[in-house]
Amino acid sequence: MQILSAIAAEPEESTTAIPFMPELPEVETIARGLQRQVAGEVIESVWIGSKPEPLKSPARLIARTLEGARIAQVRRAGKHIVFDLEAKGAAAQWIVHLGMTGRMLVAQNQDEIAKHTHAIATLGSGRELRFVDPRRFGRLEVRTAQKFEAPGQEPLKVTLETFAQLFHGRKMPIKSALLNQKLLAGIGNIYADESLFRAGIRPRRLADRVTRAELHRLYDAVQQVLSEAIAAGGSSISDYVNAEGAEGLFQVQHRVYRREGEPCLVCGSKIRRTVIAGRSSHWCAKCQK
DNA sequence: ACTATTTCCTGGATGC
DNA sequence: TGCATCCAGGAAATAG
Numbered sequence: 001m002q003i004l005s006a007i008a009a010e011p012e013e014s015t016t017a018i019p020f021m022p023e024l025p026e027v028e029t030i031a032r033g034l035q036r037q038v039a040g041e042v043i044e045s046v047w048i049g050s051k052p053e054p055l056k057s058p059a060r061l062i063a064r065t066l067e068g069a070r071i072a073q074v075r076r077a078g079k080h081i082v083f084d085l086e087a088k089g090a091a092a093q094w095i096v097h098l099g100m101t102g103r104m105l106v107a108q109n110q111d112e113i114a115k116h117t118h119a120i121a122t123l124g125s126g127r128e129l130r131f132v133d134p135r136r137f138g139r140l141e142v143r144t145a146q147k148f149e150a151p152g153q154e155p156l157k158v159t160l161e162t163f164a165q166l167f168h169g170r171k172m173p174i175k176s177a178l179l180n181q182k183l184l185a186g187i188g189n190i191y192a193d194e195s196l197f198r199a200g201i202r203p204r205r206l207a208d209r210v211t212r213a214e215l216h217r218l219y220d221a222v223q224q225v226l227s228e229a230i231a232a233g234g235s236s237i238s239d240y241v242n243a244e245g246a247e248g249l250f251q252v253q254h255r256v257y258r259r260e261g262e263p264c265l266v267c268g269s270k271i272r273r274t275v276i277a278g279r280s281s282h283w284c285a286k287c288q289k
Numbered sequence: 290a291c292t293a294t295t296t297c298c299t300g301g302a303t304g305c
Numbered sequence: 306t307g308c309a310t311c312c313a314g315g316a317a318a319t320a321g
Binding site: 099100101135 | 294297298
């Protein structure tokens with residue numbers, strides 16, 4: 001609570017809008033919004049742009065799988081949006097990864113086509129699902145064989161026991177381990193930094209050397225951070241799905257992420273930034289050991 | 290078997 | 306004003 005008031009008192013300097021990054025809470029929010037908006041719809045037709053497409057499955061296969069299929073459910077798995085489909089009695093999945101800049105928008109057919117629109121699925125209602133991704137880090141994929149699940153553990157479902165085991169014997173920085181999707185599915189750079197800050201663990205510490213007590217704190221921190229972000233995003237789901245931008249989707253104040261040089265909200269020390277495994281890592285030297 | 294590094298991609302910010 | 310350069314980062318590919 002004292003932290004919140006500190007934030008409120010902070011004069012808003014250099015309002016460089018923090019770019020929207022779809023990690024677990026954002027994808028969860030988006031998937032819930034899509035579930036509300038398009039579950040039950042039938043995909044009538046599919047358009048996939050030419051050029052180098054951000055696809056993991058051949059364009060033809062995607063189109064053939066989606067066309068005529070009914071969207072039974074939309075859910076999140078790791079950082080993936082999963083459309084569970086029913087097509088002629090057979091199950092299939094349309095899996096969407098947003099990368100850094102990807103968006104899956106629900107649009108009216110008369111709406112202007114945004115730049116960098118790579119795929120459009122026209123629904124029975126006449127509305128359209130549009131995949132837009134300027135940076136092309138996103139990926140579209142379909143699966144028919146097996147039900148898609150993210151490779152790593154779901155951070156909000158994993159037990160403390162299993163969580164702790166993930167890091168055993170890992171000779172990599174704890175930050176890198178948190179980002180490894182094969183271990184935990186859904187944590188990206190923002191929530192890795194925020195979780196480590198709350199747990200009081202420096203990002204460079206080797207995963208193997210983090211004590212059991214610290215792992216317990218980290219486990220709690222990860223769940224707290226993700227839950228709070230989901231709760232914050234939940235209030236503006238429909239805005240996001242319908243709107244062009246992601247403004248207002250995620251308003252949770254970061255305590256360290258992108259706050260290099262600014263005072264730690266707990267102790268006042270300057271937040272530091274170092275590069276770990278090619279990723280910016282933000283931390284407080286006094287609060288994190 | 291692991292871990293570390295490079296690559297992809299574009300827009301926005303920064304520098305000269 | 307304009308152009309070059311850097312940076313953001315998830316995950317696959319490549320290297321060690």
